[in-house]
Amino acid sequence: MTFSTKSVRTAVFISGTVLITLLATCAQASGYPVTVQSCNRQVTFDHAPKAAVSNDVNLTEMMLALGLQDHMVGFTGVSGWKTLDPSLRNGIRQLPELSPKYPTKEVLLGANADFYFAGWNYGMRVGGGVTPETLAPLGIKVYELTESCIHIMHKPKVSMNDMYVDLLNLGRIFNVEARAQKLVNGYKKELATFQATLTPLKKTPKVFVYDSGEEQPFTAGRYAMPTALIEAAGGKNIVDDVQKSWTQIGWEPVIARNPDVIVIVNYGDVTAQQKIQFLKSNPAFSDITAVKKNHFVVLQYVEATPGPRNIEAIKKLAKAFRNDAS
Template sequence: MKLSPMTKSGLKSLSLFAAAMAFATPALAFPVTVDNCGTPLTFEAAPERMVVQDINMSEMAFALGLQDRMVGVSGISGWYKTSEEFERKRGDIPEIAPKYPTLENLVAADPDLFFAGWYYGMKPGGDVTPDTLAPHGIKTLILTESCIHLDKARPAASLDLLYGDLLRLGTIFGKEVEAQALVDGWKARMAELAERIGDNRDMKVFLYDSGEDKPFTAGRFAMPTAMIEAAGGRNVTADMETSWGTTSWEAVAAADPQFIILLDYQDGGGADKLRAFLEAHPVMSQTEAVKNARYLPLRYEELTPGPANIEGIERLARAMHPEAF
C-alpha cells in the first residue's frame, strides 16, 4: 500500500514526537537526590531490588505499581491480618521476616534498597540500620514520620508525611507524574472534607493502641495526630513530645475525650478487647466518649503513613461529625 505525502509527513512528525518523548522520559533524569531524615540520598538509577517493611509502606509501593521492583516484604504476618486486596497486589512477593528482619534476612534477599523506618523495621543502634546495610550495597529509604527518633527538631505531624514519602518514591523510581497525580487526588479529597466539616474542629479525640497498665498512643509527631486534625478534632495526647509512646490513664481521663479511636490489630481480640477494657476501667469508664460509646476501630495501615490514611480520615470524619454527611 502506498502512503500519500501527507501521511508520510504525519508519520515522520509522529516519529520525531515519539523520539522527543523518549528523550524526555523520567528514566533519563537520573541521578536523583532525595532528603532522607535530613541527609541527602542519591540514586544513579532506579532501584531494581527493593525490600519493603510493614503493610503501610508496602501499600505506598503498590500505589505506584512497584511490585516488579520488589524482591521482598517484611514485618507483616507477625502482626497483622491482611486483606484479600493486599494479597492480590502483593502477588508472589515473598515475606523475608514476619516481624523485624535481621541483617542476614536482608543480605540473603540481595536488595539494593530497604524502605523502612525507625521502629518500623529498624532500631537505633540495632542490627539493621542504614550504616550496617551500606557495606552490603543496600541503601535505606527512611519513613519520614520516624525521623523524630533521631531528630528532635522535626515539625508536628501533618499529611505532608504521607505526601512527601510518596513523592520521594516517585522520584526514586522515575514515577514522578504518577506520584504527583495520586497526591493531588488525595489533597482534593481532603479539601472537600474540610469544606464539609467547616469550623467544627474542637472534638477531643484519644487513640488507644494498646497497653493496660499504661496506654500506648500517638503523640505530636505521629500520623494519627494529623489525621485527627484533618477529620475535625484534636488529639488529647498531642502534647506528648514523641511520635508513639505511653502516657497515664489519669492524664487521658482528665482530658475527657469525646471520641476514641481503637487500633484494630485484628488479633488477640482486636478493637473489641480494647473497648471492653475501657468500659471496665475505673477512670476511663467515666469519660464522655466511653459513656456515650463513641468509638471507631481503625486498622494499623490506616493509622501509620500510607495510602489508607485518606480513607481512614474520611471514615473518622463521618463518625465524629455525622451531621456533615
C-alpha cells in the same frame, strides 16, 4: 591496508569518548542520578532499585500504590504483627514475606536486596543491627519513612505532607515521578473536596488514640500520624502536647483530659472489640465521656499509619465526630 599504532590509539580514544558521552546522555535522559532527603541524610541513586524490600503493611502499600511491584523482591514485618489487610495480599501477588517481623541483615542479603524502605520503629531501631549505616557497606540503600524521623532528629509536627513527601521521593527514586505527583495531587484534591462538604462542628472534639496496653496505654503523640488525621477531620488529639510519636503514657492524663471520642487501632492478638470492652468494663474509666456515651471509632493499623489509606481514615473520623456531636 595498514594502520599505524598512533591511528589505532586515536580511534580507540575517540570511540571511548563517544561511549562515555552516550552513557552520560542516557543517564541524564533517564533522570539519574537523583538525590532525595531521607531524615537527616541525603541519598543519591544512580538508577532505580531493582530488588527493593519494604517493611510494614503501610509502607508496602505505598510501593503498591506507585505500581512498583516489579522492582520488589519481597516485604517484611506484616504477619508477625498481624496487620495484613486482605487487599494487600491481592496487590503483592507472588511477592514473598521475607520476615514476619523486623528483618536481619542476613535476610536482606539473602534476598539480594539493593533498597530497603523502612522507618524508625517501622523495621529499624536506633542502635539496632539494621540501619542505613549498617546496610550501606552491603550495597543496600535505605529510604526512611518521614513520620518516623522524629526518633533521630527534630522535625515539624506531623502533617499529611509527611505521607505526600514519601510518595514523591519514592517516585523520584524509582523514576515514576509523574505517577507519584498525579497520585499525591489526587489525594490532596479528594481531601479538600471532602473537607469542603463537612458540617462545621460546634465544639472541637477531644480525641484519644488507644493502640494497645492495659496497665499503660500505647498512644499517638504530637508526631504520630493519627494526630494529623484527627486534625484534618476536625478534632484534637488530647496528647498533642506529648513531644513524641507513638509512645506509652499513664492512664491518669487520659482520665483527667476526658476525651469525647476514643480511636481504637485494630491489629494484633487483641481485637478492637476486646479493647473497647476493656475500657467499658474498668470502673476507673466510667466517667470518661467517650466511654459513657460509647463514642468509639475503629481504625485499622494500615489506616492509622502513614500510607494510601489515610484519606479514607480522615473520612471515617470526620463522620464519627459529627455523629457523636449529634
